[in-house]
Amino acid sequence: MKLRESVLRLKPYTAGKPINEVKRELGLNDIIKLASNENPLGCSPMVTKVINELAYQVNLYPDAANFDLKRELAEELGVKPDNIFLGTGSDSIIRAICSIFIDPGDESIMGEVSFQRYEDNTKIMGGNVVKIPMKNHKLDVEKMVDAITERTKILWFCTPNNPTGPIIKKDELFSIIDKIPKDVIFVMDEAYYEYVDDPDYPQTIPLLGKYPNMIILRTFSKAYGLAGLRVGYGIANESIAKYINAVVGPFDVNLIAQNAALAALKDKEFLRKVVELNKKSREYFYEEFKNIGLEYIESQANFVMVDLKADDKVVFNELLKRGVIVRPGHLFEMPGWIRVSTGRMEQNERFISALKEVLKGMH
Ligand SMILES: Cc1ncc(COP(=O)(O)O)c(C=O)c1O
Numbered sequence: 001m002k003l004r005e006s007v008l009r010l011k012p013y014t015a016g017k018p019i020n021e022v023k024r025e026l027g028l029n030d031i032i033k034l035a036s037n038e039n040p041l042g043c044s045p046m047v048t049k050v051i052n053e054l055a056y057q058v059n060l061y062p063d064a065a066n067f068d069l070k071r072e073l074a075e076e077l078g079v080k081p082d083n084i085f086l087g088t089g090s091d092s093i094i095r096a097i098c099s100i101f102i103d104p105g106d107e108s109i110m111g112e113v114s115f116q117r118y119e120d121n122t123k124i125m126g127g128n129v130v131k132i133p134m135k136n137h138k139l140d141v142e143k144m145v146d147a148i149t150e151r152t153k154i155l156w157f158c159t160p161n162n163p164t165g166p167i168i169k170k171d172e173l174f175s176i177i178d179k180i181p182k183d184v185i186f187v188m189d190e191a192y193y194e195y196v197d198d199p200d201y202p203q204t205i206p207l208l209g210k211y212p213n214m215i216i217l218r219t220f221s222k223a224y225g226l227a228g229l230r231v232g233y234g235i236a237n238e239s240i241a242k243y244i245n246a247v248v249g250p251f252d253v254n255l256i257a258q259n260a261a262l263a264a265l266k267d268k269e270f271l272r273k274v275v276e277l278n279k280k281s282r283e284y285f286y287e288e289f290k291n292i293g294l295e296y297i298e299s300q301a302n303f304v305m306v307d308l309k310a311d312d313k314v315v316f317n318e319l320l321k322r323g324v325i326v327r328p329g330h331l332f333e334m335p336g337w338i339r340v341s342t343g344r345m346e347q348n349e350r351f352i353s354a355l356k357e358v359l360k361g362m363h
Pocket residue numbers: 036037088089090091092115158161162189191218219220221227230231232
C-alpha cells in the first residue's frame with residue numbers, strides 16, 4: 001500500500017461517548033449525554049413532521065443545487081444564494097476549505113485549544129498546523145495574525161470557541177482584520193452563533209463585501225437540533241462559494257436533511273426556547289460551580305468548561321458510572337477540566353448532583 005505521507009500522520013477524532021456504548025459497557029439504562037453540545041430539546045415539531053412526510057420519497061436523489069434551502073438562507077441572511085454553500089455538517093465544509101486552499105507544506109493557524117477538525121483537515125491535505133497559545137482561554141487573535149508567514153493559507157477563528165466558550169469581540173476583530181493579507185483566508189466558525197447574547201459579538205455578514213477572504217461557517221447541528229441529519233452551511237464571496245461547491249459532493253446534503261433544515265428555519269419559536277433554556281442552564285452551572293468552589297470559563301455557547309482541580313479521567317469515569325457522559329479535558333489538552341454541554345434543567349441538576357458526589361471523595 002502506498003498511502004499518502006499526510007495520511008500516515010492522522011490520528012482519529014475522539015467523539016463524545018455514545019449513549020448506547022455506555023449502556024452496553026456499564027449495563028446502565030438511564031443515561032444522559034452532555035458531551036457533544038447537542039440540543040437537549042430535540043428539534044422543532046415542524047421538522048419531525050417533514051421527516052415523516054418524506055419517508056416515502058427516499059428513493060429520489062436530493063436536489064444537487066440545494067435550490068430551496070439556499071434561497072431561504074439567502075433571504076434570511078441578506079445575501080445572494082450564490083454566496084452560500086452547504087455541506088454534510090459544517091465539518092464537511094471545513095474539509096472542503098482545506099482541500100481548495102492547502103497544498104503540502106502550507107500552513108493553517110489556529111488556537112492551541114480550539115476545534116480539532118481544523119487540524120485534522122489541514123493534515124489530510126499535507127499542510128502544517130500552527131497553534132497559538134490561548135490568552136486567558138480566549139483565542140489570541142493578535143498573535144494569530146502575527147504568526148502569518150508566506151506559507152499561511154488559512155486562519156481559523158472559532159467564535160464562540162469550542163471547547164473553551166468565549167467569543168472574539170468586535171474590538172478584537174476590528175483591531176486585526178485589516179492586518180490579514182488578502183491572499184490569506186480567515187474562517188469565522190460560528191457554529192454556536194444562535195446562542196450568543198454578548199452585544200459585543202461582531203456581525204460578520206455585513207463585512208463580506210469588504211473582506212473577500214472571509215468565510216463564515218454556521219450549522220443546523222446545534223441550536224436547530226439537527227446534528228444527526230448533518231447540515232451545515234457557509235457564506236463567502238461568490239468565487240470562494242463556487243470552488244467550495246465544486247468540491248463538496250453534489251448529493252452530500254440528503255433529501256431529508258435539506259427539507260428538515262428548511263422547516264427548522266421557519267420555527268422561530270423553537271429557536272427562542274432553545275436559546276432561553278441554554279441561557280438559564282449556563283447561569284445554573286455558573287451558580288453551582290461557584291457553590292462547589294470550582295472555577296469555570298464564561299461561555300457564549302451551549303457548553304461550559306470547568307476546572308475540577310482533580311483528575312478529569314477519574315471524574316469522567318465516575319460520572320459515567322452514574323449515567324452522566326461529559327467530555328474530559330485531557331482530550332483538549334486541558335487536563336483537570338471537563339466540558340459539559342447544557343441539558344434540560346433536570347439533566348443539569350442530575351449532572352451537578354453526580355459531580356458533587358464524585359468530587360466529595362476527591363478534594
Ligand atoms: C466549532 C465547531 N465547528 C464546527 C462543528 C461541526 O459541526 P457540524 O459538522 O455538526 O455542523 C462543530 C461541532 O461540534 C464545532 O464545535
